[in-house]
Amino acid sequence: MSTQKTKVLVVDDEASITRMIKLNLEKTGDYEVWTENEGHRAVKAAREFRPDIIFLDVMMPDMQGDRIAEQLEEDAELKDIKRVFLTAIVTRDETADGGNKIGGNHFLAKPVNTEDIIRMIEKVL
Numbered sequence: 001m002s003t004q005k006t007k008v009l010v011v012d013d014e015a016s017i018t019r020m021i022k023l024n025l026e027k028t029g030d031y032e033v034w035t036e037n038e039g040h041r042a043v044k045a046a047r048e049f050r051p052d053i054i055f056l057d058v059m060m061p062d063m064q065g066d067r068i069a070e071q072l073e074e075d076a077e078l079k080d081i082k083r084v085f086l087t088a089i090v091t092r093d094e095t096a097d098g099g100n101k102i103g104g105n106h107f108l109a110k111p112v113n114t115e116d117i118i119r120m121i122e123k124v125l
Helices: 015-027 039-049 065-074 114-124
Strands: 006-011 031-036 053-057 082-087 105-109
Touching (some): 006 039, 015 031, 031 039, 053 065, 065 082, 082 114, 105 114
Parallel strands (some): 006 031, 006 053, 053 082, 082 105
């Protein structure tokens, strides 16, 4: 009897970041991970993959993370998918109180590590 893996979509323009997150999460055996390095393809990826949670970089060259979040929010089939922003704008110290929310959305400060990501997935889902 196989248990359903948590489906995670990671959207970040830095391929090294998405690759590291994918490898580390999938190594646990609990997650199925899709990555997307182009912001404008994030909504299409979400529609195809149907993730349980999306990690979304805030600052990307082609499309900002908040704009992608707006598009997800406007889509009846995707609006309920949990989202967590990844950002280098705030520091880990600024998020140390555990609040970790910007505009009602959870976020993690970069650089992220696997433990932070798993903790956030468990908290949000």
